[in-house]
Amino acid sequence: MNHLSLSASKHLLKPQPSKTQSSVVLLLLNHQFSTDSDPNPNPKPSKQPHEDDSLVTLVVQLLESDEKDWNLDQLRHLLFSDSDAAPSPRSLFRITRRLNTSSKALKFFDYVSENVATSPDSAAATASLSSSFQAVLELTKREPNSRTRLFDMYKMAKERNIPVNMGAAVLLVRSLGFAGMVDEAVNVFNGLDPALKNTHLRNVVIDVLLKWGRVDDALKVLDKMFDPNAEFRVDSVTGDIVLSSLLKREQRGRRVSDEDIVGLVQKFGEHGVFPDSLKLTKLITSLCRNRNTNRAWDVLQYVINSGGAVETACCNALLTGLGRVNDFKRMNVLMVKMKEMDILPDVVTIGIVINFLCKSRRVDEALELFERMSGGGEKTDGISAEPDEIMYNTLIDGLCKVGRQEEGLRLMEKMRLQDGCAPNTVTYNSLIDGFNKVGDIERGRELYDQMKEEGIPPSVVTLNTLVDGLCKHGRLNSALEFLNEMQRDGIKGNATTYTMLITSFCNVNNIGMAMELFEQMLSSGCSTDAKVYYCLISGLSQARRMDDANIVVSKLKEAGFSLDVIAFNVLINGFCKTKKLEKVHEMIQEMETAGVKPDSITYNTLISYLCSAGELTTAHRVLSKMINEGLVPTVFTFGSLIHAYCLKGDTYKAMKIFRDMGSKWSAPPNTVVYNILIDSLCKNNEVDVALSLMDSMKNKGVRPNTLTFNAMFKGLKENNLLEKAFKLMDQMIEQACNPDYITMEILTEWLSAVGETEKLRRFVQGYEVAASTA
């Protein structure tokens, strides 16, 4: 817990990013435009408000009668008698708006347009007409079947050269757009006076386009708003609209790639617009879900570095994503960053961190955090949370994973005392697995009985945990019995169950049972995965039953799965070992057509085959190809070649490769390689070179094993180098390296023949001592 900030601080964040002045102003303007009832944000103070009010009331009263009974004289008197003070746009809007029906409003609008023509101030007259028109539209919008009528009215206004004002423009674009008349909405937008196409209106257009999946059209409008020289640039509303639409799961139109979304976030950032905490969290979650944690990381870094607001939830989302791909390193970095920025961890963070600590086997730190969190006392540093069963389960599992299952059991008892917490299936599964892993199968079984007594239902995970325990301890038949018992209780095995059983039976060479289980799995209708097929293919290939392996490969393909590089390697190895060369070629061809690239193991397998077949020239050619493909030969590659040269008796060439592998290829020889060489050198009567290799092993820290010593003893015996043998016998005891029957055979024959039985007795004894102290 070194890194997570637990220091109390009321301060969540750095100050909010400073929005540019202009975007604040735009935001304010937008707010006004979006309300229906105020068409003119800066009304000229031509008439006093109360005069305005009384005029509106009087006119509306006059117009209450049926249209044909309107008193036109009075109307004219009220509205147009004073030629210096024509009614303001605002009054005309209010009057029109209060006429209840669009048809009446339209009549009034017609009346106004006829009379206003005589007004001397044409700009004011036009503004008044536009306002009245806006009111007509608003009334129309409220009536049924307004969609087409709105557009008709727009066309009418166009014909009569009545400019559409801001309120009307927004209404038209929004109403037409959301009613699905997207082309008409765009048409209205395009026909507007450029001065009206401000950020707010553009936001509405983008909103409409995105809603109907016209992503590219929307991005085109957006792109113009990103231009630093543009008059109307993006604002926070633009950001909200674009991000929330693109992050919708069931977004219409083409999907925008994660890359492009991140690119957009950066472009918005250049304009001082950052996603709010909710959207940033959503974006990060989405990126992490797509396994794009790198990009999620970049986005958060970008927002932090550019001064955007970052809250705990965003960090939690990224921490979860990082945890899922086991990127503990960056989890730490992020937690340090949170601390630096005074972003306080919350309950969710604590859950993630406890999980993270358990997964990295740092259980004590997890427990410490858990205690501090639930302590509720002074040491909590302002953080407290009620533990839930998930937290308990996480900790219990963490304890079990490091072999502390007894403590896990005690924590389960503590859990029972906690309000609203009770052990459940997961709790028991973790504990059963814990006892299984240390070989205490009986305790696992007891816990299983206990959970049933408590009425906690076992799950398929319970089944698999117990099956695994039994398999790992060689009790395959008990595992089968247990599976049958559970099936009778209604819990069927799944792909995991069968994978474990098939693998275990293959490992004890019971291929028949493995095949039977495979058939049982298929006929039981349980869902399968590619891996259960892979395991059986591997088992069959290992057993050299390549015809059966072929059949399983066909079934795998029928089930819609395909071979991966490991499966190909397994099969190629099987065909090499059974000398089915045409099948080897077939597999390599198939890899190529399937687009599966051979890896170094594929090449090693082929090189190993060629070496064993004595085709060293071809082996070297394949090695060149391997290197050309950018693959690096390994200790396996060189081991095969060294072995081949040794078999030919060419220890000179073998030693040359041996020297090169560490220096040129940084594939230092291991015990196997040393064994091959030591064995061969001894047989070739080069015991002194073999002995020097023993020294080299010691210097390089490569541990000799029983085979090494056996090879040496044979060579020393041939040359009767007793003293050297005694030294090696001591070394063997020191290193607690078990002699096997071959060791004993060589030494017994040799030492009794030269009258050194006492040495032999002490050697065996020494070994016994070493074994008892080990």
Added chain:
DNA sequence: GTAGGGTTAG
């Protein structure tokens, strides 16, 4: 929050 598993050299 819990379960499994396949590849190469002596």
